[in-house]
Amino acid sequence: MSEKPLHTLDPNNWAQSHADYLFNYTITRVNNEDLAKDIVQETFLSALKAKDNFKGLASERTWLISILKRKIIDYYRKINSKKGKAEVRMDFYEDGENKGKWIEERAPSSWGNEAEMKIENAELKSAIDTCVDFLPEKYRMVFLLKTVENYETEEICNELGITPSNLWVIIHRARHQLRKCLEENWFAK
Amino acid sequence: MSKFFINCDEATAICDKSQYKEATFWEKFKLSFHLFICKKCGLYTKQNAIVTKVCDKHLHKNECNHKFTEPEKIKLQENISKEVDK
Numbered sequence: 001m002s003e004k005p006l007h008t009l010d011p012n013n014w015a016q017s018h019a020d021y022l023f024n025y026t027i028t029r030v031n032n033e034d035l036a037k038d039i040v041q042e043t044f045l046s047a048l049k050a051k052d053n054f055k056g057l058a059s060e061r062t063w064l065i066s067i068l069k070r071k072i073i074d075y076y077r078k079i080n081s082k083k084g085k086a087e088v089r090m091d092f093y094e095d096g097e098n099k100g101k102w103i104e105e106r107a108p109s110s111w112g113n114e115a116e117m118k119i120e121n122a123e124l125k126s127a128i129d130t131c132v133d134f135l136p137e138k139y140r141m142v143f144l145l146k147t148v149e150n151y152e153t154e155e156i157c158n159e160l161g162i163t164p165s166n167l168w169v170i171i172h173r174a175r176h177q178l179r180k181c182l183e184e185n186w187f188a189k
Numbered sequence: 190m191s192k193f194f195i196n197c198d199e200a201t202a203i204c205d206k207s208q209y210k211e212a213t214f215w216e217k218f219k220l221s222f223h224l225f226i227c228k229k230c231g232l233y234t235k236q237n238a239i240v241t242k243v244c245d246k247h248l249h250k251n252e253c254n255h256k257f258t259e260p261e262k263i264k265l266q267e268n269i270s271k272e273v274d275k
Contacts, residue, residue, distance in 0.1 A: 015266035100196025
C-alpha cells in the first residue's frame with residue numbers, strides 16, 4: 001500500500017554529491033574555511049541521525065540544507081551569547097545629559113577633499129578587508145550578508161533568528177567601526 | 190508619532206539604514222532636520238556614503254567556487270559511512 005517516496009537518501013555518496021554545495025552555502029555566512037568545513041561535516045552527521053524523519057518529499061539536497069540552516073543558527077547563537085568579549089566600542093555617550101551625543105575623540109574628522117578620488121585606489125581593498133576582519137564575528141556575519149551578498153533584511157533575520165531592530169543595531173555598530181577604521185588606516189593618513 | 194528631535198546616535202542609525210534604502214520617509218525627514226543643526230553628523234553622513242562606495246567597489250560576493258580537496262572529501266565520506274553502518 002505504501003507509496004514509493006519521490007526522493008531517497010544516499011549517504012554513501014554525500015561527500016561527492018553535496019559537500020561542495022553545502023561548503024559554499026556555509027562560507028558565505030561564516031566567512032572561515034575551516035569552520036565552514038566543520039559545520040558541513042556536523043550537518044551530514046546530524047542528518048544521518050535524523051534520517052528516519054526524511055519523508056522523501058523534498059530532494060536530498062534541500063533536506064540537507066534545512067539541517068545546515070539550523071546548524072548556522074546554532075553557531076550564530078553561540079557567538080552572539082559571548083557577551084562583552086567582542087563588543088564594538090560605541091561612539092556616543094551612553095547616559096547622562098550627553099546621552100546619544102558624539103564622544104569628542106570618536107567623532108568624525110575630515111577626510112580631506114580627495115577622499116572621493118582615493119576610492120579607486122586598488123590598495124584600498126586590503127584596507128577595507130582588514131577593517132572588516134576587525135569586526136566582531138557576530139557583526140561581520142550580518143554586515144556582509146546585508147552589504148555584500150545583498151540579502152533582504154527579512155531573510156537574514158529568519159536565517160539567524162534575530163529581529164529587524166537587532167539587525168539595524170548591528171549594522172549601525174558595524175558601520176561606525178568601519179568608518180573609524182578606514183579613517184585611521186586610510187583616509188586621514 | 191515618535192519624537193521629532195533626535196540625538197546623534199539615532200541620526201547616524203537612520204543614516205546607516207538609508208545606505209540600504211530602508212529608512213522611512215519620516216526617519217529621513219528627522220535626519221535632514223538634525224543635519225541642519227549638527228556638523229559632526231553631516232560629516233558622518235558624507236563619509237558613510239563613501240564607506241558604501243568603498244564596500245561596493247572592493248568587497249566581493251562569495252564566488253561559490255570553494256571546494257573540499259579530494260583527500261578531504263574521502264575522509265569526510267569515511268566519517269559519514271562509519272556512522273551509516275552503525
